[in-house]
Amino acid sequence: MNLPPLVQSFVLHFGEMGSRWGINRTVGQIYALLFVSPAPVCAEEIAESLGISRSNVSMSLRELQAWNLVILKHKPDDRRDFFTTPDDVWQILRTLAEERKKREVDPTLSVLREILMQRPASDAERHAQQRMSEMHTLIEQLTHWYEDVKQLETERLATLLSLGAKVTKLLEAKDRVVSLGRSRRPNPANKS
Amino acid sequence: MNLPPLVQSFVLHFGEMGSRWGINRTVGQIYALLFVSPAPVCAEEIAESLGISRSNVSMSLRELQAWNLVILKHKPDDRRDFFTTPDDVWQILRTLAEERKKREVDPTLSVLREILMQRPASDAERHAQQRMSEMHTLIEQLTHWYEDVKQLETERLATLLSLGAKVTKLLEAKDRVVSLGRSRRPNPANKS
DNA sequence: TAGTGATTTCAGAAATTTCTGAAATCACAG
DNA sequence: CTGTGATTTCAGAAATTTCTGAAATCACTA
Numbered sequence: 215m216n217l218p219p220l221v222q223s224f225v226l227h228f229g230e231m232g233s234r235w236g237i238n239r240t241v242g243q244i245y246a247l248l249f250v251s252p253a254p255v256c257a258e259e260i261a262e263s264l265g266i267s268r269s270n271v272s273m274s275l276r277e278l279q280a281w282n283l284v285i286l287k288h289k290p291d292d293r294r295d296f297f298t299t300p301d302d303v304w305q306i307l308r309t310l311a312e313e314r315k316k317r318e319v320d321p322t323l324s325v326l327r328e329i330l331m332q333r334p335a336s337d338a339e340r341h342a343q344q345r346m347s348e349m350h351t352l353i354e355q356l357t358h359w360y361e362d363v364k365q366l367e368t369e370r371l372a373t374l375l376s377l378g379a380k381v382t383k384l385l386e387a388k389d390r391v392v393s394l395g396r397s398r399r400p401n402p403a404n405k406s
Numbered sequence: 407m408n409l410p411p412l413v414q415s416f417v418l419h420f421g422e423m424g425s426r427w428g429i430n431r432t433v434g435q436i437y438a439l440l441f442v443s444p445a446p447v448c449a450e451e452i453a454e455s456l457g458i459s460r461s462n463v464s465m466s467l468r469e470l471q472a473w474n475l476v477i478l479k480h481k482p483d484d485r486r487d488f489f490t491t492p493d494d495v496w497q498i499l500r501t502l503a504e505e506r507k508k509r510e511v512d513p514t515l516s517v518l519r520e521i522l523m524q525r526p527a528s529d530a531e532r533h534a535q536q537r538m539s540e541m542h543t544l545i546e547q548l549t550h551w552y553e554d555v556k557q558l559e560t561e562r563l564a565t566l567l568s569l570g571a572k573v574t575k576l577l578e579a580k581d582r583v584v585s586l587g588r589s590r591r592p593n594p595a596n597k598s
Numbered sequence: 599t600a601g602t603g604a605t606t607t608c609a610g611a612a613a614t615t616t617c618t619g620a621a622a623t624c625a626c627a628g
Numbered sequence: 629c630t631g632t633g634a635t636t637t638c639a640g641a642a643a644t645t646t647c648t649g650a651a652a653t654c655a656c657t658a
Contacts, residue, residue, distance in 0.1 A: 218527065218528060218530055218531045218534070219527075220521055220524055220526065220527075220531045220534060220535065221530065221531065221534045223517065223520075223521055224517070224518075224521060224534065224538060227513075227514065227517045231510065231513070231514060233428070233644095234428045234509060234510055235427075235428060235510065236425070236426045236427060236428070238615075238616065239616085240616080240617080249537055249541070250533070250534035250537045250538065251534075252529070252530060252533040256634095257634085257635075258634090266617075266618090267617065267618050267619075268618090268619090268635085269617075269618060269619075269620095269635090269636075269637080269638090270616080270617050270618070272635065272636055272637085273616090273617085273636085273637090276636085293625075293626075293633075293634060293635095294633090294634065294635090295634085295635085303540045303541055303543075303544045304544065307544065307548075317426060318423065318426055318427065321419075321423070322419065322423060325415065325416070325419045326416075328415075329412055329415055329416060332412055334412065335410065335411075335412075336410060337444070338410050338413065338444060339410045339412045339413065341442070341443075341444040342410070342412060342413045342416065342442035342443075343412065345441055345442045346416060346442065348495045349441075349495055351495075352495045352496065352499065355564070355567050355568065356499075356567065358567075358568075358570065359567045359568070359570045361570075362570030362571040362572075363570060363571050365571060366571055366574065370574055370577075372547070373577065374573065374574065374577075375547050375548065375550075375551045376547065376550075376551075377577075378550065378551045378553075378554030378555060379554040379555050379557060379558055380554075381566065381573050381576070381577075382558065382562055382566065384573070384576050384577070384580060385562075385565065385566070385569075385573075385576070387580075388576060388579075425614095430645080430646065431646085432646080432647080448604095449604085449605075450604090458647075458648090459647065459648050459649075460605085460648090460649090461605090461606075461607080461608090461647075461648060461649070461650095462646080462647050462648070464605065464606055464607085465606085465607090465646090465647085468606085485603075485604060485605095485655075485656075486603095486604065486605090487604085487605085
């Protein structure tokens with residue numbers, strides 16, 4: 215591997231991190247490299263920079279493409295493919311969230327739904343279904359929220375993010391207004 | 407493996423899923439088993455139910471304990487350890503979030519910070535730092551938000567969740583009130 | 599202190615994943 | 629069509645991870 219030291223640290227870290235996610239070392243490293251490169255990079259150069267085989271690069275890029283995490287570019291009069299990542303980090307975040315949901319959450323939801331359709335044949339199964347149903351409900355709540363907020367423009371999303379828990383203050387304010395409208399008096403005990 | 411069919415599907419699914427996360431098959435299966443079991447289970451029984459070696463169970467339970475995902479119980483006059491998961495799925499979610507942050511996000515943040523401290527020695531490094539700084543900013547925003555909302559009581563969190571993007575409606579309402587206060591007229595273009 | 603059963607450790611076996619080089623395929627130019 | 633270079637495929641090699649059984653440790657009792 216022959217990279218500026220500062221880039222190398224980043225690339226190596228992403229390699230290690232890669233394995234903590236489902237992704238593997240090489241895929242992580244390639245992604246990191248593309249992310250910090252000032253211009254699109256061709257496969258040959260990736261192989262050289264990271265000191266890995268050309269075929270490994272090919273397969274890893276395929277993986278990254280399956281994740282929608284890289285963009286293909288072309289130069290005039292050059293048949294080779296060049297690769298980059300999207301410029302906008304928010305866009306990257308959205309893609310990542312979407313793909314992880316698709317791979318990690320959706321299959322679980324569908325298994326849960328399927329199991330919950332079945333008739334329990336014993337007390338043990340009845341209890342198991344009860345637990346799975348709790349899990350199912352929670353995951354559904356989370357994905358609904360996600361489907362909802364992912365529609366927001368980035369600017370709005372950022373605002374929401376920076377508010378953090380302070381939005382609950384707004385909710386309390388709203389509650390006061392609402393209960394004021396109903397009872398002509400603020401009711402601080404109202405939490406719904 | 408000798409389990410009620412409905413439980414078995416669940417356990418097998420979590421096993422497969424486990425590998426898509428950083429966690430391994432056995433760990434996933436054990437967790438699933440504990441999650442749906444009506445009472446705490448001892449190591450021997452886990453090994454038997456899943457058809458794996460006693461020592462594998464021991465190591466996997468250790469892993470789950472490192473994740474704070476299991477609870478140890480004891481029966482009177484029985485030296486064996488029995489294991490369960492917390493009852494409250496929200497609590498499980500919180501633990502999961504916390505542990506994943508600790509393992510996946512925090513190390514990245516600290517690597518980024520470290521690299522950003524260094525002096526770039528070339529244009530390539532300057533550009534790389536610029537990109538890493540974008541990433542760093544985004545991750546910090548996300549973790550601040552997380553640190554903030556994780557403090558909320560579950561009930562409040564659930565409310566927030568079910569509101570989803572509708573909270574932006576509240577923000578707009580607030581904006582109107584605020585700008586009304588300032589200019590004596592609502593200003594619909596105000597987005598901040 | 600010796601004995602008993604539960605649990606953990608750990609070296610190596612087994613399984614799985616990742617990576618490579620050689621060959622195949624593909625896309626285009628002449 | 630033929631040649632050229634880029635890219636992909638894929639069988640097996642290499643590396644890594646997971647799992648096991650045997651031995652060690654531990655906690656407690658008699």
